[in-house]
Amino acid sequence: MTLTQQIITIGLCALATMLTRFLPFLVFSSDKEPPKFIKYIGKALPGAIFGMLVVYCLKGVSLTSYSYGLPELIGVLSVILIHLWKRKMLLSIASGTVIYMILVQLVF
Amino acid sequence: MTDSKSKRAIRLKALKAAFPKTLPILAGFLFLGISYGFYMRVSGFSFFFPLCMSIIIFGGSLEFVAVTMLLSPFAPIQTFLMALVIQARHLFYGIAMLDKYKCTGKKKLYLIFGMCDESFSINCSQEIPEGVDKSYFYFFVTLLNHLYWITGATLGSLIGGFIKFDTTGIDFVMTSMFIVIFLENWLKEKRHISSLIGIIASVVCLIAFGKDSFLIPTMACIIILLALFKKPITKGDEAK
Incomplete structure (x- = not known):
């Protein structure tokens, strides 16, 4: 893997993580x-x-x-x-x- | 002047309430973080990698798995999907914390960003003492845990640069960690259908697709099987 590919890999891991953490707060309001x-x-x-x-x-x-x-x-x-x-x-x-x-x- | 003073007092009070709750995490994260940083270093990555990854990902299991990903051929789609399923549990932490994190103002962004398993379990379960500012309490729990993890990971990779003993087999630390997590979950669940689906689907797909491309089919099988076995898996839950 080149350094760029490593950075992309790490970036994708971070992106997926943030997606799973932020999504509920974006999709559901707390009373639904x-x-x-x-x-x-x-x-x-x-x-x-x-x-x-x-x-x-x-x-x-x-x-x-x-x-x-x-x-x-x-x-x-x-x-x-x-x-x-x-x-x-x-x-x-x-x-x-x-x-x-x-x-x-x-x-x- | 008095305003900033009282603000500082509020923060200090919240920090004092939060710190003792995070002590077990301090021990755990230093140990796991050091193992992780060490493992990264002996796998050939400079301390800069675990430092950055522990800051921006802040999720132990995925960071361990990422070491293997970084050492394998570049596979962005598989990486992204794998990261999604490993971290999917956060979706449910989020759902559980919708109410608690509701009125936390600007801190909310960081609270969600740093919602790892440990921060979630403390913030979800702890009774916050009377007179302690809730949003600062949540904030300090999250921040302290984050700092423990970053410190552990960086320390581990720095130690890894000095130590000269034979580290063959150190990668088993990741296997051991997942076995323990799996076992803890197994002991907690009433029926083991889901755990068994995970093991069987992975082994079958591993044999069928080979070790470099079995993950995506495995994840697909797991979702399909969970949907098919919804009745037996949830049976007994409703009675309770």
């Missing part, structure tokens, strides 16, 4: 109820998007060549287990990352 389908999508969408983002993070993992996705699998499971055990967001993220780094640097 938003449409039902919008409200429904608003409640249902986050779960699906978070799922998509997890898959997005793991998109480069190859199951057919060496390491076979094992470090990622162990990393993912550690994050889940540590999080279910302590329910401390930062602890789960930090320890999961460290475990994964140890795995890819020293084990696999």
